[in-house]
Every structure is written in structure tokens, then in C-alpha cells.
Amino acid sequence: MWSLLAIVLPLLYVATLRARPPRPSPGDVPVATRGHGSPPANAARGAWHEADGTRARRISGPTEAWLEIELRGAGRPPDLLAYWIEGPVDRRAGADELTASLAEAWLLGEAPGDDLRHYRLPSAGEGTLLLYSLAHREIRAALYLPAEEG
DSSP: OHHHHHHHHHHHHHHHHHHSOOOOOGGGSOGGGSOBOOOOTTOEEOOOEEETTEEEEEEEOSSOEEEEEEEOSSOOOSSEEEEEEESOOOTTSOHHHHHHGGGGSEEEEEOOSSSOEEEEOSOSSOEEEEEEETTTTEEEEEEEEOOOOO
16 A cells, blocks of 8 residues: 555656646736836936825836835735726725726735835826735725826
């Protein structure tokens, strides 16, 4: 019995590893989730917008748009993720409708802690920043940013 298990289990393990889908390459990941970085030094910085203890502003580079986020106040929810959805989102909508809008949103990454953080945006148009607490399974903040003029 034990000798049969000693032969079968390693074979099953190897078969399982080979059956897994391949890891995505960096080119397969959407632009907004390719990590953080810094916008160009000569990029135009827009006005700050603030709501729900969150400050954000657009930064427009020559070829790409960025978002700068700063969380304010104490009591940062655990496992906070930043999402970007193009266009306005009705903040008066119920929690279920706001959470459902995450299906259309770009995951920007983990929300900042005590510092400013920059994220690449998928487009330069208007949009809404959503902060979602994975631990609480709810939208903690929604901040609309209009398209920059000029």
C-alpha cells in the first residue's frame, strides 16, 4: 500500500504542476496594473480633489496620464485597493451597485499608506477613484476626477 502511494503521489504532483495555466508575462498585464513609478518631472500637475479622507490629483505626462493619491486621517481600513473606473459613478448608489462597478474598473494596486503614491491611468479622460477594502468587502471611498482642461 505505502509503496503504491510513494509512486502515485509524486506522479500526481508533477501532473498537477504541468496542468496549471502559465504565468502571465508583463506584456499580458493591463497598463494600469504594471506597477507604480514616478511621473516625469516636467509633467503638468492638476488641482487636488478631496472626499472621504482621500486626496487625489491628475498628473499629465507627454504620453501617459498618472494619478497621485494621498490618504488622510487615522483608521486606514485593512487590505485597501485602489481602482479606477472611467466616467462618473453615482456615490449615492447602494453598496451593492458600487461594488458591482468594480467589474468594469482597472485595478491600480494597493492604496498608499502614509505616503503619496503614483499610478498610471489607462486613459486621460474623466474617471472615479474607488478605494475598496478587501477585508471589509466594501467601497470605502469614491472620488470623482474630471478630465483636465488645457
